[in-house]
Amino acid sequence: xxxxxxxxxxxxxxxxxxxxxxxxxxxxxxxxxxxxxxxxxxxxxxxxxxxxxxxxxxxxxxxxxxxxxxxxxxxxxxxxxxxxxxxxxxxxxxxxxxxxxxxxxxxxxxxxxxxxxxxxxxxxxxxxxxxxxxxxxxxxxxxxxxxxxxxxxxxxxxxxxxxxxxxxxxxxxxxxxxxxxxxxxxxxxxxxxxxxxxxxxxxxxxxxxxxxxxxxxxxxxxxxxxxxxxxxx
Amino acid sequence: xxxxxxxxxxxxxxxxxxxxxxxxxxxxxxxxxxxxxxxxxxxxxxxxxxxxxxxxxxxxxxxxxxxxxxxxxxxxxxxxxxxxxxxxxxxxxxxxxxxxxxxxxxxxxxxxxxxxxxxxxxxxxxxxxxxxxxxxxxxxxxxxxxxxxxxxxxxxxxxxxxxxxxxxxxxxxxxxxxxxxxxxxxxxxxxxxxxxxxxxxxxxxxxxxxxxxxxxxx
Numbered sequence: 001x002x003x004x005x006x007x008x009x010x011x012x013x014x015x016x017x018x019x020x021x022x023x024x025x026x027x028x029x030x031x032x033x034x035x036x037x038x039x040x041x042x043x044x045x046x047x048x049x050x051x052x053x054x055x056x057x058x059x060x061x062x063x064x065x066x067x068x069x070x071x072x073x074x075x076x077x078x079x080x081x082x083x084x085x086x087x088x089x090x091x092x093x094x095x096x097x098x099x100x101x102x103x104x105x106x107x108x109x110x111x112x113x114x115x116x117x118x119x120x121x122x123x124x125x126x127x128x129x130x131x132x133x134x135x136x137x138x139x140x141x142x143x144x145x146x147x148x149x150x151x152x153x154x155x156x157x158x159x160x161x162x163x164x165x166x167x168x169x170x171x172x173x174x175x176x177x178x179x180x181x182x183x184x185x186x187x188x189x190x191x192x193x194x195x196x197x198x199x200x201x202x203x204x205x206x207x208x209x210x211x212x213x214x215x216x217x218x219x220x221x222x223x224x225x226x227x228x229x230x231x232x233x
Numbered sequence: 234x235x236x237x238x239x240x241x242x243x244x245x246x247x248x249x250x251x252x253x254x255x256x257x258x259x260x261x262x263x264x265x266x267x268x269x270x271x272x273x274x275x276x277x278x279x280x281x282x283x284x285x286x287x288x289x290x291x292x293x294x295x296x297x298x299x300x301x302x303x304x305x306x307x308x309x310x311x312x313x314x315x316x317x318x319x320x321x322x323x324x325x326x327x328x329x330x331x332x333x334x335x336x337x338x339x340x341x342x343x344x345x346x347x348x349x350x351x352x353x354x355x356x357x358x359x360x361x362x363x364x365x366x367x368x369x370x371x372x373x374x375x376x377x378x379x380x381x382x383x384x385x386x387x388x389x390x391x392x393x394x395x396x397x398x399x400x401x402x403x404x405x406x407x408x409x410x411x412x413x414x415x416x417x418x419x420x421x422x423x424x425x426x427x428x429x430x431x432x433x434x435x436x437x438x439x440x441x442x443x444x445x446x447x448x449x450x451x
Binding site: 027028029030031053076077078079080081086089090096098100101102103104105106108109120121122123124125126127128158168169170171172173174175176177178205222223224225226227228229230231232 | 279280281282283288289290291292293294295296297298299300301302303304305306307315316317318319321322325326345350353356357358359360361362363364367368394395396397398399
């Protein structure tokens with residue numbers, strides 16, 4: 001067994017530098033690597049390109065890095081929940097590449113799977129297709145999308161073992177598995193870290209081969225963006 | 234005038250068929266889940282990675298790790314399953330989802346849809362909408378017939394940046410049910426108490442009116 005466990009958050013993010021490209025898992029605030037984001041916020045690095053489906057909210061998630069102007073460019077599919085983000089984007093301070101959610105997921109997966117590019121129908125005939133090769137398959141136009149890779153991928157799982165194997169909970173899985181595959185160095189933070197051998201090999205979502213560093217996070221806030229409930233009758 | 238948002242959702246619910254897997258967008262489409270016709274089984278897919286979505290949780294039971302694509306807390310039903318985003322969009326692109334219902338800012342008479350960006354004003358992003366409209370065979374747009382300024386949202390050509398081209402098949406608004414055919418917007422049904430003339434006046438694109446137009450049954 002190759003041991004991936006690191007003993008501190010400092011060790012987990014060792015090697016991050018300004019102007020690097022990062023992937024960060026999560027959908028909205030669900031399944032985001034809270035501990036890593038907090039550490040990156042305190043690290044003082046800047047000029048970052050961040051690939052993440054969303055950009056957090058003003059005071060949480062990637063919003064923490066936006067507040068400190070650490071992000072130069074965002075690659076996302078939906079950024080509607082963050083006023084500071086919108087201000088920086090409309091003023092031109094922040095470069096933003098908006099891409100369809102399915103293409104974003106597949107571009108990360110492709111990056112990790114050794115597939116340099118693929119054709120998809122999503123975005124044909126729209127701004128997203130500008131400058132991209134178009135080819136017809138089965139009579140339908142498709143556009144060429146290229147793989148995404150990152151210097152570091154930061155992912156969050158529910159359980160993990162010291163071999164780097166990961167299990168996600170509920171819809172907190174989202175982009176984490178593909179991003180884990182596409183990081184040159186993938187850092188996984190988990191709510192429960194167990195010794196290798198304790199997880200059922202058939203129940204693992206992300207095999208440890210994709211993970212370089214793993215640690216048990218702490219103080220998870222797990223903020224809910226839209227608390228929707230019904231009342232008992 | 235015409236239907237409210239719940240009325241639109243109730244009319245769209247009549248399009249659900251037994252065995253359908255359905256993706257509902259944010260807003261009016263989400264309400265459709267509350268009006269599934271008796272005697273049929275459908276499953277709701279949310280593109281953030283869940284199939285078999287149930288109603289909102291009871292107060293106190295909400296779980297931060299269990300949300301829909303609108304970031305709302307949800308529950309799951311028996312037989313539900315979670316998956317990653319790439320698998321989710323494989324279901325969508327691979328046409329395993331039978332019906333997609335989403336909102337729109339504009340629809341054109343050739344089935345183009347715009348719903349993600351107002352240049353210089355509002356840029357939220359397309360989320361999963363471009364993947365959904367590019368691949369789904371059966372797309373229903375749920376929206377108000379006119380915008381807040383009273384201008385038609387059913388146009389000859391869209392003025393806003395497009396989400397997809399030639400993809401919308403059916404539109405359900407507060408005023409009418411319309412099918413997008415090769416010649417334009419074909420009027421199928423009127424909302425209760427709404428005249429054909431009122432629908433015509435609220436539709437900028439070419440409206441096709443053939444024979445007597447029945448009132449919606451909702």
